[in-house]
Amino acid sequence: NAGVTQTPKFQVLKTGQSMTLQCAQDMNHEYMSWYRQDPGMGLRLIHYSVGAGITDQGEVPNGYNVSRSTTEDFPLRLLSAAPSQTSVYFCASRPRAGEADTQYFGPGTRLTVL
Amino acid sequence: AQSVTQLGSHVSVSEGALVLLRCNYSSSVPPYLFWYVQYPNQGLQLLLKYTSAATLVKGINGFEAEFKKSETSFHLTKPSAHMSDAAEYFCAVNQAGTALIFGKGTTLSVSS
Numbered sequence: 001n002a003g004v005t006q007t008p009k010f011q012v013l014k015t016g017q018s019m020t021l022q023c024a025q026d027m028n029h030e031y032m033s034w035y036r037q038d039p040g041m042g043l044r045l046i047h048y049s050v051g052a053g054i055t056d057q058g059e060v061p062n063g064y065n066v067s068r069s070t071t072e073d074f075p076l077r078l079l080s081a082a083p084s085q086t087s088v089y090f091c092a093s094r095p096r097a098g099e100a101d102t103q104y105f106g107p108g109t110r111l112t113v114l
Numbered sequence: 115a116q117s118v119t120q121l122g123s124h125v126s127v128s129e130g131a132l133v134l135l136r137c138n139y140s141s142s143v144p145p146y147l148f149w150y151v152q153y154p155n156q157g158l159q160l161l162l163k164y165t166s167a168a169t170l171v172k173g174i175n176g177f178e179a180e181f182k183k184s185e186t187s188f189h190l191t192k193p194s195a196h197m198s199d200a201a202e203y204f205c206a207v208n209q210a211g212t213a214l215i216f217g218k219g220t221t222l223s224v225s226s
Contacts, residue, residue, distance in 0.1 A: 004157075031152040033213070040123065040202060042218040043158075048211065056214060090157060092214070100146050100165040103214050 004106035023091030032074040036087040120217035134193040137205030146208040
């Protein structure tokens with residue numbers, strides 16, 4: 001049971017480039033989400049999904065796209081990277097969207113945009 | 115909307131001293147509250163969670179937190195700090211069954 005996995009661990013992009021951050025979970029969790037972590041800002045929600053085929057925006061969705069074609073995978077796409085997107089990105093999942101469910105986090109992807 | 119506020123972005127204690135990390139929440143409905151810990155260059159790990167079963171919640175590594183509705187607080191404590199407790203700690207509230215909303219975090223430093 002690998003839990004929540006993220007690839008790559010590190011990435012450097014040039015402004016305007018596109019890329020996809022991969023996230024997968026093997027726990028059959030319905031709910032998945034993406035956060036970005038910036039110094040002094042805590043974790044801010046980018047997008048989330050309550051099940052395959054269903055996604056919604058979080059607090060800071062601009063510049064990011066997501067899709068959820070399977071229960072296991074929830075990729076995050078940067079269409080045209082900007083320096084403001086330099087951050088550490090965390091994917092998370094939990095069994096359902098229930099309030100009491102524990103959320104599990106991946107190890108993170110550290111992204112630098114030059 | 116629900117939110118959490120962590121008082122103090124940085125807390126320093128000596129090894130063996132009491133650890134107290136403060137979290138206040140804002141919610142119009144009974145909240146579900148969480149504390150997570152993040153060690154350097156790692157993801158977040160659940161310490162404990164409050165789900166209304168008991169106001170005093172015990173977690174891993176000797177941490178506990180008490181839910182106080184009258185004070186809208188969920189402070190994290192540990193009687194005796196260890197060097198290995200040095201990390202960043204996040205309080206979070208589950209909003210409307212969908213999003214986990216985090217505070218800005220408190221960095222705990224432990225000196226010998």
